Amino acid sequence: MKKSTFTAIMLAVLGATASGAALADEITGAYVQGDIGLTHMRTDTKREWNGTGDAKNNLKDSYKESGFMPRVSAGYDFGDWRVAGDYTHYKDVKEDGISSKVRGAGVSAIYDIPLNYAVQPYVGARLGVNKLKQSAANATADETKVGVGAMVGANYKIDRNLTVDGGYRYNRITSDVNAHEVGVGLRYTFH
Numbered sequence: 001m002k003k004s005t006f007t008a009i010m011l012a013v014l015g016a017t018a019s020g021a022a023l024a025d026e027i028t029g030a031y032v033q034g035d036i037g038l039t040h041m042r043t044d045t046k047r048e049w050n051g052t053g054d055a056k057n058n059l060k061d062s063y064k065e066s067g068f069m070p071r072v073s074a075g076y077d078f079g080d081w082r083v084a085g086d087y088t089h090y091k092d093v094k095e096d097g098i099s100s101k102v103r104g105a106g107v108s109a110i111y112d113i114p115l116n117y118a119v120q121p122y123v124g125a126r127l128g129v130n131k132l133k134q135s136a137a138n139a140t141a142d143e144t145k146v147g148v149g150a151m152v153g154a155n156y157k158i159d160r161n162l163t164v165d166g167g168y169r170y171n172r173i174t175s176d177v178n179a180h181e182v183g184v185g186l187r188y189t190f191h
Contacts, residue, residue, distance in 0.1 A: 027160060030190045031082075032074050035165070037183020039069040039090055041102065041173075067091025069181060075108075077189055082110040086126075088171075090179065097136050102173055104130040104147070112155065122167070124151040130173040145174040155187075163187040 068091055075084025090102040106128030113121045126149035134141050153167015169181040 026079075027157070027189055027191070028077050028079050030074070030076050031084075031187050033072070033084070033165065033185050033187040035069075035071040035073070035183045035185030037069050037071075037181055038066050039179050039181040040066045041090060041093070041177060041179045067093070069183065071183070071185070073108075073185075080112050080114055082108075082112065082124075084108050084110065099135045101133045102130060102177065102179075104128045104171065104173060106147075106149070106171075108149075108151070110151070118156060120155045120157075122151075122153055122155060125149065126151065126169070126171065128171065128173075130171075130177075132174055132177060143174055147172045147174060160191065161189050163189065 069088065071086055071088045073084045073086040075082055085107050086105065088104045088106075090104070093100045106126045108124050108126040110122050110124035113123070115121070128147045128149060130145055130147050132143045132145070149169055149171035151167055151169040153165060156164045158164060163186070165185040165187055167183065169179075169183070171179045171181065173179055
């Protein structure tokens with residue numbers, strides 16, 4: 001899916017859900033959230049690596065790897081809308097002599113759909129800055145790229161301050177690396 005088509009779909013979904021909002025969430029304020037989950041990363045790239053001496057080696061790295069993924073977020077709940085900054089640490093991958101490390105920091109806009117049920121669904125979009133570091137033998141390549149993402153999930157309020165969050169996120173980390181994430185988290189809202 002092209003980036004422009006993906007962005008248009010996300011904006012249409014956010015606009016449609018926002019226009020149906022009739023009631024604001026009564027709990028607002030700054031919050032912190034911790035998430036744990038599994039991520040499935042996929043990359044297919046062909047890179048040139050500088051070898052020792054005059055030799056250049058072409059390495060094809062391709063990994064499909066599921067692994068543990070922690071994330072921390074801090075943000076503000078405006079009622080039906082939340083804005084948060086996050087840091088995500090993806091699992092380090094070692095395959096065929098290539099070590100890959102991915103880290104990301106981003107900003108998300110999340111719309112909590114007001115349905116007046118105990119479980120509240122949400123949709124959101126994310127803009128991130130991601131660092132991909134790959135190394136093989138004596139060669140290292142670093143990339144820092146801007147990526148986009150989307151999320152869907154649901155919240156359940158345990159009490160006035162604590163909320164359980166579960167959901168799915170898609171993050172396009174670089175033009176070559178994508179992550180599909182499923183996670184659960186606990187959010188504490190300050191009043």
